[in-house]
Amino acid sequence: MAAALRLEGLRKTYRNGHVALDGITMTVPEGDFFALLGPNGAGKSTTIGILASLVVKTGGKAWIFGHDIDTDFARARRHLGLVPQEFNFNVWEPVVEILINQAGYYGIPRRRAATRAEELLHRLGLWGKRNQQARNLSGGMKRRLMIARSLVHDPRLLILDEPTAGVDIELRRSMWDFLREINAQGTTIILTTHYLEEAEALCRHIAIIDRGRLIENTALDRLLERLHQETFVLYLREAAEDLPDLAGLRLRRVDARTLEVEVPREAGLNRLFAALDDAGVQVLSMRNKANRLEEVFMSLVGRELDERPATKDTA
Amino acid sequence: MNARERWIAYWTLVLRETLRFLRIWIQTVVPPMVTTALYFVIFGNLIGERVGPMAGHPYRDFIVPGLIMMSVITNSYANVVSSFFGAKYQRHVEEMLVAPVPHYVILGGYVTGGILRGLVVGLAVTAVAAVFAEVRVHAGWVLVAMAVLTAGLFSIGGFINAVFARNFDDISLIPTFVLTPLTYLGGVFYSIDLLPPFWRELSLFNPILYMVDAFRYGMLGVHDSPLWASFVIVLTAGTALWVLALSLLRRGVGLRS
Ligand SMILES: Nc1ncnc2c1ncn2[C@@H]1O[C@H](COP(=O)(O)OP(=O)(O)OP(=O)(O)O)[C@@H](O)[C@H]1O
Ligand SMILES: [Mg+2]
Numbered sequence: 422m423a424a425a426l427r428l429e430g431l432r433k434t435y436r437n438g439h440v441a442l443d444g445i446t447m448t449v450p451e452g453d454f455f456a457l458l459g460p461n462g463a464g465k466s467t468t469i470g471i472l473a474s475l476v477v478k479t480g481g482k483a484w485i486f487g488h489d490i491d492t493d494f495a496r497a498r499r500h501l502g503l504v505p506q507e508f509n510f511n512v513w514e515p516v517v518e519i520l521i522n523q524a525g526y527y528g529i530p531r532r533r534a535a536t537r538a539e540e541l542l543h544r545l546g547l548w549g550k551r552n553q554q555a556r557n558l559s560g561g562m563k564r565r566l567m568i569a570r571s572l573v574h575d576p577r578l579l580i581l582d583e584p585t586a587g588v589d590i591e592l593r594r595s596m597w598d599f600l601r602e603i604n605a606q607g608t609t610i611i612l613t614t615h616y617l618e619e620a621e622a623l624c625r626h627i628a629i630i631d632r633g634r635l636i637e638n639t640a641l642d643r644l645l646e647r648l649h650q651e652t653f654v655l656y657l658r659e660a661a662e663d664l665p666d667l668a669g670l671r672l673r674r675v676d677a678r679t680l681e682v683e684v685p686r687e688a689g690l691n692r693l694f695a696a697l698d699d700a701g702v703q704v705l706s707m708r709n710k711a712n713r714l715e716e717v718f719m720s721l722v723g724r725e726l727d728e729r730p731a732t733k734d735t736a
Numbered sequence: 737m738n739a740r741e742r743w744i745a746y747w748t749l750v751l752r753e754t755l756r757f758l759r760i761w762i763q764t765v766v767p768p769m770v771t772t773a774l775y776f777v778i779f780g781n782l783i784g785e786r787v788g789p790m791a792g793h794p795y796r797d798f799i800v801p802g803l804i805m806m807s808v809i810t811n812s813y814a815n816v817v818s819s820f821f822g823a824k825y826q827r828h829v830e831e832m833l834v835a836p837v838p839h840y841v842i843l844g845g846y847v848t849g850g851i852l853r854g855l856v857v858g859l860a861v862t863a864v865a866a867v868f869a870e871v872r873v874h875a876g877w878v879l880v881a882m883a884v885l886t887a888g889l890f891s892i893g894g895f896i897n898a899v900f901a902r903n904f905d906d907i908s909l910i911p912t913f914v915l916t917p918l919t920y921l922g923g924v925f926y927s928i929d930l931l932p933p934f935w936r937e938l939s940l941f942n943p944i945l946y947m948v949d950a951f952r953y954g955m956l957g958v959h960d961s962p963l964w965a966s967f968v969i970v971l972t973a974g975t976a977l978w979v980l981a982l983s984l985l986r987r988g989v990g991l992r993s
Contacts, residue, residue: 435993470993473834477992495737495836503834509827513759518752519831525748526835528741570831 423487425451425578425609426472432480433467433633441467443633444481449626451486451577454604455611456620456641459630460722465613466506468630469582473503485578499527502576504567506583506613512556516547516566519555520573527574534573541569544599561588568596572603579603580611585619597623617714621645627714631722644717648686652710655680658703665700667693681710737836745837746845753849757815757856764815764853765860768807772861775803776868779925791927791958796869800862801952802924805886807861809919809944810911812854812887816846816894817907824898829991839985843895843978850891851884858883871955878954878963885970886947890915892977899981899990918944923952928960943969 426449433442442464449455457465470476472483472490483490488497510519517538524534542548545565550558558566564584571579581600585593600623604610614620620627620641627644629637637644660677670693671683682693697704711719737745757764780796790798823829832842865871873879893910901907922944928936939945940961950966953959985991 473830475830475833475992477988498834498836501834505830507827509830511823511826511828513756514752514828518755522748522752523831523835526745526832526837528737528744528836530744531748574835 423451423484424448425453425486426611427484428468428481429483430481431468431471431478431483433464433471433476434479441633442471442478442481445630445633445635446481447628447635447638449578449609449611451609452604452607453609453611453626454600454624455609455626455628456624457611457613457628457630458617458620458718459613461615462632463630464633465630466582467633469503469505469580469613472501472580473505474498499574500577502571502574502579504564504571504579504581504584506586508563508567510555510563510566510570513554515552516555516558517542517551519566520570523570524573529574537573537575538569541572545569546595561592564588565592565596568599576608578609578611582613583615584612585614585616593619617718618712621712621714629718629721637721641714645713648713648717650683650685651713651716652681652683653707654710655682655697655707656705658705661700661702663700665696665702667696670696737838742838742841745835746841746848749832749842749845750848750852753815753819753846754852756819757849757853764811765857768811768857769860769864772803772807772864773868775799776865780868791929791956793956793958794869797872797956798927798952799925800865800869800871801955802922802948803865804858804861805883805944805948805951806919806924808854808858808883808887809890809915809947811857812850813890813894813897813911813915815853816850816891817898817901817911819849820846820895820898821901821904821907824901824990833991839982843892843981843985846895847888847891850894851887854887854891855883858887873955874957875954878950882947882950882954882966882970885967885974886951889970889974889977892974892981896977896981896984899984901990918942921945923948923960943973946970 428445428447431442431445434440445464445468457468459465467476471478472485474490474494485497486500488494488500490497514522520538520541521531521534524537525531529537539548542551545568547562547565547569550562555563555566564587568581568584571581585596588596597619600610600612612620612624625641627637627639627641628635654675657678657680661680664672664674664680667682669685669688673681675681684690684693694704776796779799784795784799787795789795820829862871897907897910921939922942923939928939928945931939946961946966946969949959949961950963953963
């Protein structure tokens with residue numbers, strides 16, 4: 422069985438000389454829910470652009486379900502659904518026409534396209550807006566419109582470039598449910614996001630790109646196992662005068678009623694609470710300082726902003 | 737894509753292009769009608785009375801074919817250049833690029849849209865002309881063929897302009913500095929027989945002259961140059977531009993980074 426996506430030594434140097442991709446090799450198995458992560462400017466959208474034939478690669482090869490995107494592009498494209506990072510529909514066109522036209526470009530007859538469009542607009546909660554010009558939609562609705570549009574031709578691989586940027590919490594949850602549902606029905610999904618809790622909630626495999634190179638590509642569980650310690654924030658009932666001494670756990674005071682503690686994975690939390698109890702410190706509530714995936718991510722790509730490669734403003 | 741799918745993609749584009757200009761008919765169809773009416777009031781009636789007959793026809797009848805051709809040329813060009821540049825600018829051209837539509841289908845769809853706009857406006861202008869002058873048909877097939885071919889040629893021209901355009905100024909450059917002068921000097925308002933020899937020779941290098949001339953033959957039965965020359969010129973130029981436009985699309989000029 423061919424992988425949903427295979428990249429081999431993918432390279433891209435933009436015309437201004439900027440090397441955006443420096444040899445990316447990876448495979449996404451069929452049926453996967455895959456996260457492509459990386460800081461701003463890492464090369465995620467460039468990778469996706471190459472697959473969607475919007476960016477011309479300067480090296481390497483790519484296959485979508487075994488179809489070479491260069492030599493067998495018609496079939497490769499037929500299997501790919503794309504939700505780009507930026508809005509790219511005609512804002513003057515009515516919502517339903519955007520979907521029907523997109524279906525037309527895949528050679529789907531108008532009547533079948535209309536049925537499919539109706540179904541998708543219902544599922545994404547846009548049916549009531551079907552005759553509105555796209556410019557009259559809210560930001561979240563525009564995102565959903567792009568998701569609906571990417572699905573008109575029933576792609577087997579769906580790639581979403583930051584689909585939940587600027588989407589409210591409730592809508593984000595319902596988008597997650599929707600994506601899980603179509604993944605369960607067999608669509609392979611690749612997603613980029615800067616919300617790592619999103620990747621953690623949805624994805625089974627994670628790849629991390631940094632400065633055009635693949636620095637990680639593994640199962641989510643594997644990645645999380647690498648988390649040696651977690652940082653918790655504790656909110657106290659009242660200001661604690663003396664902090665208990667906890668061998669092995671580093672306890673730090675943030676302010677009078679807030680503490681931060683670093684707990685090694687193997688230590689667990691019982692000892693911490695026992696010690697706090699003994700010291701008469703009453704904990705009201707507790708949270709993870711950062712989401713778990715976020716911590717691993719930072720340990721892999723974390724660096725200060727001024728260490729980042731400066732964005733060139735001259736060609 | 738099989739033939740049927742390509743056909744569906746083509747008609748999708750044609751329909752979308754047609755709806756686009758019909759939806760904004762106040763900007764696309766009405767202005768040329770108003771301009772033509774003004775031409776007839778000023779040149780046809782006021783000044784035309786004093787000019788006297790040209791090529792054996794009353795002046796106001798003589799300018800009918802040229803005015804129709806002028807609107808066909810301007811509108812087919814404008815339709816494709818603004819629609820395709822708009823698609824680049826708003827990036828919805830990507831909707832086509834991510835799909836498996838062959839390049840010639842994309843080009844064909846836009847060009848057909850441009851031809852339809854040219855013909856719709858041409859007919860609207862003819863209707864206006866009929867109010868002020870006599871609209872005659874000498875050779876119907878020449879009229880139809882010349883109008884379609886000319887509209888097609890300038891649609892492809894508009895497409896190429898849009899490919900290279902980087903901003904809205906770039907889409908009005910060619911119409912202002914090339915198309916309008918060539919059209920005005922292309923025998924819309926006069927027969928080139930009236931020109932001094934030097935200017936007449938120079939005019940013969942203006943391709944629009946031949947299209948207007950053939951179209952005038954189709955209506956009035958008079959012409960300055962042989963009919964076949966007009967067809968050879970418009971077909972050759974059309975083929976050359978088509979090939980150029982396709983190669984630009986294939987190389988992704990202005991479309992893929
Ligand atoms: N058309 C272009 N010309 C020149 N450089 C470009 C172009 N597009 C992108 N780049 C550069 O390539 C690098 C990768 O950009 P890309 O858009 O792929 O990043 P990304 O991982 O998607 O980032 P983000 O998370 O911010 O969307 C960046 O440094 C960017 O400035
Ligand atoms: Mg991006």
